[in-house]
Amino acid sequence: xxxxxxxxxxxxxxxxxxxxxxxxxxxxxxxxxxxxxxxxxxxxxxxxxxxxxxxxxxxxxxxxxxxxxxxxxxxxxxxxxxxxxxxxxxxxxxxxxxxxxxxxxxxxxxxxxx
Amino acid sequence: xxxxxxxxxxxxxxxxxxxxxxxxxxxxxxxxxxxxxxxxxxxxxxxxxxxxxxxxxxxxxxxxxxxxxxxxxxxxxxxxxxxxxxxxxxxxxxxxxxxxxxxxxxxxxxxxxxxxxxxxxxxxxxxxxxxxxxxxxxxxxxxxxxxxxxxxxxxxxxxxxxxxxxxxxxxxxxxxxxxxxxxxxxxxxxxxxxxxxxxxxxxxxxxxxxxxxxxxxxxxxxxxxxxxxxxxxxxxxxxxxxxxxxxxxxxxxxxxxxxxxxxxxxxxxxxxxxxxxxxxxxxxxxxxxxxxxxxxxxxxxxxxxxxxxxxxxxxxxxxxxxxxxxxxxxxxxxxxxxxxxxxxxxxxxxxxxxxxxxxxxxxxxxxxxxxxxxxxxxxxxxxxxxxxxxxxxxxxxxxxxxxxxxxxxxxxxxxxxxxxxxxxx
Numbered sequence: 001x002x003x004x005x006x007x008x009x010x011x012x013x014x015x016x017x018x019x020x021x022x023x024x025x026x027x028x029x030x031x032x033x034x035x036x037x038x039x040x041x042x043x044x045x046x047x048x049x050x051x052x053x054x055x056x057x058x059x060x061x062x063x064x065x066x067x068x069x070x071x072x073x074x075x076x077x078x079x080x081x082x083x084x085x086x087x088x089x090x091x092x093x094x095x096x097x098x099x100x101x102x103x104x105x106x107x108x109x110x111x112x113x114x
Numbered sequence: 115x116x117x118x119x120x121x122x123x124x125x126x127x128x129x130x131x132x133x134x135x136x137x138x139x140x141x142x143x144x145x146x147x148x149x150x151x152x153x154x155x156x157x158x159x160x161x162x163x164x165x166x167x168x169x170x171x172x173x174x175x176x177x178x179x180x181x182x183x184x185x186x187x188x189x190x191x192x193x194x195x196x197x198x199x200x201x202x203x204x205x206x207x208x209x210x211x212x213x214x215x216x217x218x219x220x221x222x223x224x225x226x227x228x229x230x231x232x233x234x235x236x237x238x239x240x241x242x243x244x245x246x247x248x249x250x251x252x253x254x255x256x257x258x259x260x261x262x263x264x265x266x267x268x269x270x271x272x273x274x275x276x277x278x279x280x281x282x283x284x285x286x287x288x289x290x291x292x293x294x295x296x297x298x299x300x301x302x303x304x305x306x307x308x309x310x311x312x313x314x315x316x317x318x319x320x321x322x323x324x325x326x327x328x329x330x331x332x333x334x335x336x337x338x339x340x341x342x343x344x345x346x347x348x349x350x351x352x353x354x355x356x357x358x359x360x361x362x363x364x365x366x367x368x369x370x371x372x373x374x375x376x377x378x379x380x381x382x383x384x385x386x387x388x389x390x391x392x393x394x395x396x397x398x399x400x401x402x403x404x405x406x407x408x409x410x411x412x413x414x415x416x417x418x419x420x421x422x423x424x425x426x427x428x429x430x431x432x433x434x435x436x437x438x439x440x441x442x443x444x445x446x447x448x449x450x451x452x453x454x455x456x457x458x459x460x461x462x463x464x465x466x467x468x469x470x471x472x473x474x475x476x477x478x479x480x481x482x483x484x485x486x487x488x489x490x491x492x493x494x495x496x497x498x499x500x501x502x503x504x505x506x507x508x509x510x511x512x513x514x515x516x517x518x519x520x521x522x523x524x525x526x527x528x529x530x531x532x533x534x535x536x537x538x539x
Contacts, residue, residue: 009501011499012499012520014497014499015497015499015520015522015527016160016163016165016520016522016527017124017127017128017160017520020156020159020160020163021131021156023155023159024152024155024156024158024159025152027155028148028151028152028155033144033148033151034139034142034144034148034152035142037142038135038138038139038142038144041135041138042131042135042138042152045131045134045135045138046127046131048134049127049130049131049134050127050520051518053123053126053127053130054123054518054519054520054529054531055517055518055531057119057122057123057126058119058123058518058529058530058531059531060119060528060529060530060531061530061531061532061533062516062519062521062528062530062532062533062534063533063534063535063536064533064534064535064536064537065535065536065537066535066537067537067538067539068512068537068538068539071512071539073505078502078505078514080512080514080535080537082535082537085537087521087523087528089528089530096523096524096526096528098496098523098524099496100496101496101497101498101521101523102496102497102498103497103498103500103516103535104497104498104499104500105498105499105500105501105502105505105514105516106500106501106502107501107502108501108502108503108517108518109503
């Protein structure tokens with residue numbers, strides 16, 4: 001996955017937090033309140049802050065099991081399509097079952113190295 | 115892994131991002147209000163996704179709670195509302211029927227100046243007042259209505275109303291019948307009784323049966339006099355009154371139109387249809403005097419609209435030269451007739467977005483794997499975004515160590531610091 005100038009993945013832009021931010025930015029751009037360049041700066045900051053917040057603020061753990069349907073490794077990015085997944089959180093206290101889940105994962109090392 | 119943490123973490127991220135870009139906004143000369151707007155818009159959109167509880171919207175929860183309590187309150191005592199409704203009905207109907215005599219009646223109600231406007235008082239104080247009219251005319255009316263001659267007991271109020279109605283409708287021609295009404299109970303009396311029956315079904319039982327018996331023959335004789343005095347058209351009208359006595363004003367319009375036309379009531383719609391045809395004809399007359407079908411008119415209007423739109427857009431006045439020429443080419447390809455203005459607009463917009471290098475383009479082509487975009491939709495948005503520490507495989511068994519993940523499953527969002535996954539291929 002491409003990295004930007006501040007060496008953080010823009011992976012999280014695809015999550016709900018990132019997509020809503022881009023939506024909100026799009027609205028402002030559409031109304032010509034801000035430049036697209038400024039919006040890109042906002043997203044760059046977002047990449048950094050999300051990565052920091054997830055590593056620093058979140059302590060929760062997760063284990064999950066399932067049957068791997070598809071795997072792919074390209075440009076240091078793993079993509080898994082897993083079926084019949086069981087997520088266990090809070091040390092197994094809370095369980096969520098999903099029929100299919102797509103996992104997109106970037107290398108943690110590369111983010112750290114840079 | 116926690117859904118409860120999502121709210122606080124996201125809130126933290128949002129405020130961090132907003133603070134981080136404040137300098138950039140200032141450097142770009144963008145007002146601080148826009149930044150606030152961005153924050154609000156972001157939070158709003160995130161709340162709409164409803165993936166977790168967010169600290170900035172505690173408000174959405176209380177309103178539903180209040181609504182439910184209100185509903186419960188309504189459900190717990192459903193009786194008061196209908197009762198109140200029936201009271202208002204009962205207060206309304208005597209008011210309307212008593213309007214001609216409201217002033218003399220006001221004197222007699224001991225307390226009664228503003229009784230009618232206050233529901234609390236009306237409920238009990240108007241009941242005796244109601245009873246005056248339909249039932250116990252013999253005792254109450256002479257005292258409560260001193261202006262009427264004492265001889266006209268039963269239906270005196272009705273007489274007044276009937277006389278007024280007839281005078282309204284027929285003016286001088288009906289003077290004889292008005293006099294007849296004053297001499298005897300009015301033909302509208304049954305109508306009023308129907309009204310009262312509708313408002314207070316119970317009250318009719320209080321009516322003495324012999325009173326009923328007296329009134330009906332009187333009505334019949336009155337109607338006969340009436341019919342003799344008025345012409346055939348008037349007779350029809352009176353039948354109409356008998357058929358719809360509770361709406362004495364309504365039959366007026368059809369009756370006025372009917373006798374000269376000689377048309378039955380059901381064909382009132384006919385003439386209006388012809389009128390519409392006339393309107394169409396007039397519009398045609400501007401272009402051609404000949405009759406035109408609606409389809410032809412539509413075509414004509416559409417052609418004019420298209421021509422105007424073409425003038426505005428096709429001329430390239432409002433567009434850069436590049437786009438103007440380009441969209442002409444598109445229009446030529448897609449719409450040879452060049453009448454579909456909407457299509458052209460869309461094309462321009464699409465191209466504008468592409469030209470501006472909007473964020474969309476950055477998002478839309480997924481950087482890792484373009485094919486997977488289809489899978490996103492198939493997977494119903496079940497998606498995990500994370501970093502991997504290790505991915506190991508032994509034969510068909512996989513073990514992954516993930517960190518710093520965000521996951522959306524079943525409409526809920528989860529965040530985790532560390533995750534391990536085991537799956538078989």
